[in-house]
Every structure is written in C-alpha cells, then in structure tokens.
Amino acid sequence: MFLYGFMQRAFQASILISLIAPMLGLFLILRRQSLMADTLSHVSLAGVALGLLLGYDPTWMNILVVVIVAGILEYLRKVYRTYSEISIAILMSGGMAVALVLMGLNDSGATVSIQQFLFGSIVTISVQQVWMLLILTLIIIVLYSVFRKPMYTLTFDEETAYTAGLPIQFMSVMFNILTGVTIALIMPIVGALLVSAILILPAAISIRLSKSFNGVIFIGIGVALIGMIMGLVGSYYLGTPPGATITLIYISIFSLLAVFK
Amino acid sequence: MQYIKVDDLAFHYEDEPVLENICFEVNAGDFAMLTGENGAAKSTLLRNILGLLKPTKGSVTLSKKNTEGEKLVVGYIPQQVASFNAGFPSTVLELVNSGRYPRGKWFKKLDKEDKEHVRKSLESVGMWEMRNKKIGELSGGQKQRISIARVFAMDPDLFILDEPTTGMDVNSREEFYKLLQHASEYHDKGILMVTHDHEEIRHYANKHIELIRKEGSPWRCFSMDSCKERSKHPSSFH
Numbered sequence: 001m002f003l004y005g006f007m008q009r010a011f012q013a014s015i016l017i018s019l020i021a022p023m024l025g026l027f028l029i030l031r032r033q034s035l036m037a038d039t040l041s042h043v044s045l046a047g048v049a050l051g052l053l054l055g056y057d058p059t060w061m062n063i064l065v066v067v068i069v070a071g072i073l074e075y076l077r078k079v080y081r082t083y084s085e086i087s088i089a090i091l092m093s094g095g096m097a098v099a100l101v102l103m104g105l106n107d108s109g110a111t112v113s114i115q116q117f118l119f120g121s122i123v124t125i126s127v128q129q130v131w132m133l134l135i136l137t138l139i140i141i142v143l144y145s146v147f148r149k150p151m152y153t154l155t156f157d158e159e160t161a162y163t164a165g166l167p168i169q170f171m172s173v174m175f176n177i178l179t180g181v182t183i184a185l186i187m188p189i190v191g192a193l194l195v196s197a198i199l200i201l202p203a204a205i206s207i208r209l210s211k212s213f214n215g216v217i218f219i220g221i222g223v224a225l226i227g228m229i230m231g232l233v234g235s236y237y238l239g240t241p242p243g244a245t246i247t248l249i250y251i252s253i254f255s256l257l258a259v260f261k
Numbered sequence: 262m263q264y265i266k267v268d269d270l271a272f273h274y275e276d277e278p279v280l281e282n283i284c285f286e287v288n289a290g291d292f293a294m295l296t297g298e299n300g301a302a303k304s305t306l307l308r309n310i311l312g313l314l315k316p317t318k319g320s321v322t323l324s325k326k327n328t329e330g331e332k333l334v335v336g337y338i339p340q341q342v343a344s345f346n347a348g349f350p351s352t353v354l355e356l357v358n359s360g361r362y363p364r365g366k367w368f369k370k371l372d373k374e375d376k377e378h379v380r381k382s383l384e385s386v387g388m389w390e391m392r393n394k395k396i397g398e399l400s401g402g403q404k405q406r407i408s409i410a411r412v413f414a415m416d417p418d419l420f421i422l423d424e425p426t427t428g429m430d431v432n433s434r435e436e437f438y439k440l441l442q443h444a445s446e447y448h449d450k451g452i453l454m455v456t457h458d459h460e461e462i463r464h465y466a467n468k469h470i471e472l473i474r475k476e477g478s479p480w481r482c483f484s485m486d487s488c489k490e491r492s493k494h495p496s497s498f499h
Contacts, residue, residue, distance in 0.1 A: 030349060149359065149367050149368070150367055153359055156349055159313055160337055162312070163335050164362070164363040165363060207348070210350060211351075216350045
C-alpha cells in the first residue's frame with residue numbers, strides 16, 4: 001500500500017488534517033458553529049465551479065471565495081444574533097445554488113472534477129496540496145499556541161472577552177477565515193459533503209473524554225489520527241470512499257463512548 | 262478618581278424608551294449598588310456602560326486609566342452566569358486562571374504571583390478543593406462562586422457585577438460583600454453591583470443608585486451618595 005505515491009501522500013495529508021481538525025473543531029463546537037464547516041464546504045463547491053468555469057486554478061479560486069464568505073458569515077451572525085443558524089441556512093443553500101448554476105453554465109465537461117470535490121478522492125492529492133496543507137498546519141499550530149488564551153476567553157463568553165479588551169470582532173473574522181482556508185484545502189481530499197464531520201467529530205469525541213481544554217485538543221489529535229489512518233487503510237482494502245470510511249469510524253467511536261461512558 | 266460617568270443617558274429598545282435621564286458616577290473607592298424592580302432595565306444599563314449596547318441619547322464615559330495611571334481593568338460578571346456554557350471543557354482552575362489573562366498575560370505564562378492570586382481567589386469563595394473539577398459538573402451556586410473567583414483573580418480596578426450572588430446562601434453573600442467592601446475601602450476599587458438584596462448590602466455599600474419610574478414612563482435614575490440625594494427625587498418627575 002505504501003509503495004503507491006498517492007497512498008503516501010494520502011497518509012501525509014491525513015496526519016496533517018489530524019493535527020488541525022481538533023483545534024478548529026473544538027472552537028467551532030464551542031462557538032456553536034459546527035454547521036459553519038458544512039456551510040463553507042458547500043460554498044467552496046461554488047468556488048471550485050467558478051474556477052473551472054473561468055479557467056483558473058480551482059484551489060485558489062476556492063480559497064478566495066471561501067475567505068470572502070467566511071467574512072460575510074460573521075456579519076450575518078451579528079445581524080441574526082439570536083438566530084445565528086439563519087446565516088448558515090442562507091449561505092449553505094446559496095453556495096450550493098451558485099455551484100449548481102455555475103456547473104450548468106460550464107459545458108466543458110467539468111462535471112467529473114466537481115464530483116471529485118463533492119465526494120473527495122485520495123488519488124487526487126497532489127504534492128502541491130500536501131505542501132499547502134503542511135504550511136497551513138504549521139500556521140494553525142503557531143496561531144493556536146500564541147492565541148490560545150484570547151481564544152479560550154472569547155469562546156467561553158464573548159461579552160466578558162469584550163470587556164477584557166479583546167478585539168472580538170477581528171478575532172471572530174480571522175477564525176472564520178482560517179476555517180474557510182482549511183476547508184478549501186481539505187475539501188478535495190475528504191469531499192465537500194464530509195468536511196464538517198472530519199473537522200467536528202474528533203473534538204466532539206474528545207470533549208467527552210477530557211476535563212481540561214488542552215486535554216480535549218491532545219486527545220482529539222489522538223482520536224483524529226486513529227480515525228484518519230484506520231479510515232484510509234479501510235478505504236484502500238475495501239475500495240470505499242475515504243471520507244465516508246473515516247466518518248463512519250468516528251461515528252463508531254462516538255457511539256461506543258455514548259454506550260460505555 | 263472618576264471611573265464611570267453616565268450623563269443624561271437614554272436607551273430605546275427599537276422605538277420603545279426604556280431608560281431616560283440617567284445620571285450618576287462611580288469613582289475609585291465607591292461601592293455602588295444599583296437597584297430597581299424586576300424589568301427595570303438594570304442589566305441594560307450595565308451593558309450600556311460596558312459598551313455592549315449603544316445609548317440612544319447621552320453619554321457614558323468609562324475611564325481609560327486607573328488611579329495609578331495604568332490601563333483600567335474591568336471585571337464583569339454577567340447576569341445568570343451560572344447558566345454559562347455548561348459543556349465547556351475546562352477545569353475550575355483553568356477558568357479561574359483565565360481571570361489573570363487581562364493582567365498582561367494574554368501571551369505570557371502565569372507566574373508565581375498570578376498563581377497565588379488564583380489560589381487566594383478560589384479560597385475566598387471556598388472552591389480551592391474543587392479546582393480540578395470540570396466546570397460542567399458543578400452546581401449552579403458553585404458556578405456562581407467560580408465566576409466570582411475568576412473576577413477576583415483578575416484583580417480589576419472596576420467591578421461591574423450583575424446580580425452576582427444569585428444562588429448563594431446568606432453567609433456566603435455576607436462574606437462576599439465584606440470582600441467587596443474591603444476592596445473598595447482599602448484598595449480603591451470601584452464597584453457597581455446590580456442587586457435585589459438592598460437591605461443586606463446597604464451596610465456595606467456607600468452609594469445607592471435606584472431605577473424608578475412613574476407608571477407608563479421609562480425608568481429614571483434616583484441616585485443617593487451615602488444616602489444624600491444627588492439627583493432629582495422621583496416625586497419631582499413630571
């Protein structure tokens with residue numbers, strides 16, 4: 001299995017995603033933005049479709065579109081403060097609608113590429129993508145180490161964070177943008193439909209296993225590594241889609257915990 | 262030194278006036294209680310002071326510096342803090358440690374002095390033994406106590422507290438008021454506290470701000486400084 005270059009790249013990408021996912025996932029859960037990952041993955045489909053239609057690199061176009069929408073999401077979250085899920089519904093359906101319209105306008109047979117982004121494929125991971133993921137992982141680890149305390153305070157309670165002098169608006173937008181870039185980069189690997197599961201489930205599992213904030217991150221990384229590696233191996237031998245296989249492993253762990261803990 | 266100055270503040274929810282003609286000050290060394298009936302917009306007033314809401318009219322001035330010329334640190338306990346983020350994955354100690362972050366520790370490790378502050382704060386509310394518990398496992402009263410400990414750990418120059426003693430027994434409340442009184446008298450802290458326990462606190466506080474209204478009108482301010490009337494008495498409202 002490891003003799004194949006695409007499998008080596010798939011494992012490298014999986015390890016990197018395992019490091020990122022619990023850090024972002026925990027904040028997404030605690031900020032009640034679990035569905036934001038889903039929204040941005042739908043929007044990123046529109047970014048890919050736009051890139052393919054205009055003939056630009058879909059990855060970069062995708063990042064650009066997702067970053068813009070991540071900013072809009074924060075604005076809508078403020079406008080609909082009490083019903084923040086409205087922003088999710090608007091942008092999720094809007095992203096999907098734009099993607100479908102753009103695909104309809106594109107008559108160059110790019111549907112196959114869109115399907116790869118929709119369901120993900122380990123054979124599509126390029127060396128460039130692994131490098132981009134590595135850079136993103138390093139950025140997220142550094143940002144987490146530096147901004148852990150402000151983010152902890154912001155996530156616990158935005159109002160007390162504001163009174164403590166934190167630039168909560170700026171931090172929220174930056175967090176959304178970082179999440180957007182991450183989704184844009186991992187979406188081609190795991191598929192737009194399962195990005196949120198890959199980001200959210202490791203943290204959702206580790207929250208049940210740890211008392212402390214840092215503990216959740218460390219256990220989450222362990223859970224993510226187990227799920228991603230088992231999922232990839234399973235997907236290779238069973239010929240199943242990797243994103244779906246990984247998600248099912250996470251859900252199995254989650255169910256076992258729910259029964260025994 | 263003046264920490265809070267509220268000058269002719271009015272606040273409307275959409276088009277409905279809820280606060281009007283609110284004027285008072287809280288200075289370093291003041292222990293001010295803010296009272297009023299249920300629905301008197303006391304929390305709304307605090308949120309205006311903190312900048313979380315924008316006054317429709319008038320102004321709120323929050324000092325930028327403390328008595329020593331350093332950046333003013335504000336410790337805020339919102340109403341019903343005990344219902345906070347119950348699933349938040351944090352130990353009591355982690356949460357109370359976070360009270361030290363605004364003291365120049367956002368990007369630095371907590372030192373011995375910080376840890377001592379945190380220990381004393383937890384001890385002052387009787388929660389040191391519970392420091393390794395997950396906050397979600399605490400009772401409502403215990404959550405209230407650690408919220409207080411977090412603010413004490415912050416050692417703020419100005420305390421803004423919205424019914425902080427909800428769920429606490431009489432003895433704990435009295436201990437808490439004594440701590441606040443000591444902080445204002447001996448450490449020049451400013452305190453503005455929303456409360457319904459007017460009778461209990463009046464022995465400790467030196468200033469009383471009451472929100473009061475005539476039927477059908479917005480809430481207005483009746484402020485007493487050491488029981489000395491400073492603004493219009495409600496009977497003179499027209």
